[in-house]
Amino acid sequence: xxxxxxxxxxxxxxxxxxxxxxxxxTAFSFVVNLIIFDLVPPGHHGVLTSQGVVQVxxxxxxxxxxxxxxxxFFIALGVSSIGRSLPFGLALGVSRRSFYAGTALLGGALxxxxxxxxxxxxxxxxxxxxxGVRMHFFRVPYILDGPWYLTWLTSFVGLALLFIYGMWxxxxxxxxxxxxxxxxxxxxxxxxxxxxxxxxxxxxWSGVGHFFSGLTAAGLTGLLAGLAVLLLxxxxxxxxRATV
Amino acid sequence: xxPVISVTGLxxxxxxxxxxxxxxxxxxxxxxxxxxxxxxxxxxxxxxxxAGQEFPSAGDVLVHGAPPAENxxxxxxxxxxxxxxTYPDFKVRHALRVASWFYPNWNAELADALLADFGLPxxxxxxxxxxxxxxxxxxxxxxxxxxxxxxxxxxxxxxDAVARQIFYDRLLADYAEHxxxxxxxxxxxxxxxxxxxRVIVIDRGRIxxxxxxxxxxxxxxxxxxxxxxxxxxxxxxxxxxxxxxASRVSVxxxxxxxxxxxxxxxxxxxDLTPLTLQQLVVQAAxxxxxxxxxxxx
Numbered sequence: 208x209x210x211x212x213x214x215x216x217x218x219x220x221x222x223x224x225x226x227x228x229x230x231x232x233t234a235f236s237f238v239v240n241l242i243i244f245d246l247v248p249p250g251h252h253g254v255l256t257s258q259g260v261v262q263v264x265x266x267x268x269x270x271x272x273x274x275x276x277x278x279x280f281f282i283a284l285g286v287s288s289i290g291r292s293l294p295f296g297l298a299l300g301v302s303r304r305s306f307y308a309g310t311a312l313l314g315g316a317l318x319x320x321x322x323x324x325x326x327x328x329x330x331x332x333x334x335x336x337x338x339g340v341r342m343h344f345f346r347v348p349y350i351l352d353g354p355w356y357l358t359w360l361t362s363f364v365g366l367a368l369l370f371i372y373g374m375w376x377x378x379x380x381x382x383x384x385x386x387x388x389x390x391x392x393x394x395x396x397x398x399x400x401x402x403x404x405x406x407x408x409x410x411x412w413s414g415v416g417h418f419f420s421g422l423t424a425a426g427l428t429g430l431l432a433g434l435a436v437l438l439l440x441x442x443x444x445x446x447x448r449a450t451v
Numbered sequence: 452x453x454p455v456i457s458v459t460g461l462x463x464x465x466x467x468x469x470x471x472x473x474x475x476x477x478x479x480x481x482x483x484x485x486x487x488x489x490x491x492x493x494x495x496x497x498x499x500x501x502a503g504q505e506f507p508s509a510g511d512v513l514v515h516g517a518p519p520a521e522n523x524x525x526x527x528x529x530x531x532x533x534x535x536x537t538y539p540d541f542k543v544r545h546a547l548r549v550a551s552w553f554y555p556n557w558n559a560e561l562a563d564a565l566l567a568d569f570g571l572p573x574x575x576x577x578x579x580x581x582x583x584x585x586x587x588x589x590x591x592x593x594x595x596x597x598x599x600x601x602x603x604x605x606x607x608x609x610x611d612a613v614a615r616q617i618f619y620d621r622l623l624a625d626y627a628e629h630x631x632x633x634x635x636x637x638x639x640x641x642x643x644x645x646x647x648x649r650v651i652v653i654d655r656g657r658i659x660x661x662x663x664x665x666x667x668x669x670x671x672x673x674x675x676x677x678x679x680x681x682x683x684x685x686x687x688x689x690x691x692x693x694x695x696x697a698s699r700v701s702v703x704x705x706x707x708x709x710x711x712x713x714x715x716x717x718x719x720x721x722d723l724t725p726l727t728l729q730q731l732v733v734q735a736a737x738x739x740x741x742x743x744x745x746x747x748x
Contacts, residue, residue: 222542291537298530450506
């Protein structure tokens, strides 16, 4: 357990990349969106009536979805936490097992903290009526659109999932280089295609449709959490025989 | 005394070549051992397996009595400094700070002193360091860790002669105060010869020689002179590497020489030169395995 903690500290020894970068990128994206939405009057959209197209002012609702940049950055964090840091970690006498556990722990802690920050920013967004320009940067319809604790939970699960995916990718690259990474992506595509084929052959599309239309955001979060556990096990199995 | 490192029948096969072939060796606790051999002889592979970074294809490896792979009880008492170590995007001081967390015996004063000795700037990004400076960083970590088992793989690639001397001096000084097991692979054999208590010579994945360094001094001698005189002197002795230039010939005679031998050589007007460790290793690598052990035993 001590080693796990030290591995997490190892990743944080230069905190800028791990702690600062996601927010620098988010801030940049936020400011760009703010400028754009300040120029564009909020919520005018064309409605086709018998008099032709009429511009109707609606109350609010400019969703940007740009917050996803933080999530994408977590993949990069996961990749670099293995790719760049594993060799020196092993040189210092850390086992692969501990390195993986400590790194995953760090990813979880970051996801928890950054998820909370996203939740707080969403609350501020709510309170300021979309930063004064009716812009929904931190609120995303359906998935990040519930009470604060669900936003936190979903953000946490989403960020952790992508970090774990990044870690696995980093391990695959470490072991099998570019060829292996390409095969890894191809394998994922095959899994999706196989699922689609199975559904198509068993004429289960309507069942699948009902399942997803009945799925709440909380339910989806649960599914993502299950997927994260699966990926975590995959990474663990892959790092066991990684060499540096 | 129980060996701190014990390797039996270790083989590491890669797709198209055998890096280590049935290697067996033991290293006693509290000694400085030189792992000598040419490029590609298998030195790095052996050290990586000892450090748990690589896995054997066959054979047993025990460090402190247990297999090192994924065994933190063993790994945490070991430091491995390799020539081609990759670091994260760190500055020098970050690498040292991280290393200090993982070694219970880490000595910060020693690390600082070594930084000063090598003129290594703590605030410099590691990827901006020259090759020599990067090697110096590895040496600082390897020595300051004061790990029970310290593995140095070509630790001074790119280091100048002055810095290498600093390494030898600091290594010996710290070893005297804090004895531990040091395994040092190197090509610069004569330079390091003074440090080494034992040598292990590896060639094409096989151990060709293991011996106490003291036993190797004077174990082989270059004899040169007129052909007939040399032939008379070498009759009945083990001879390696005969080179002839016109009427003179130079051979390497294996086995110690006594006073009578020296008198004989003088009367025959032969030149006797003891082989340095480096020359000996070069010769040993060219011979079938075990010839030297048979003759020096």
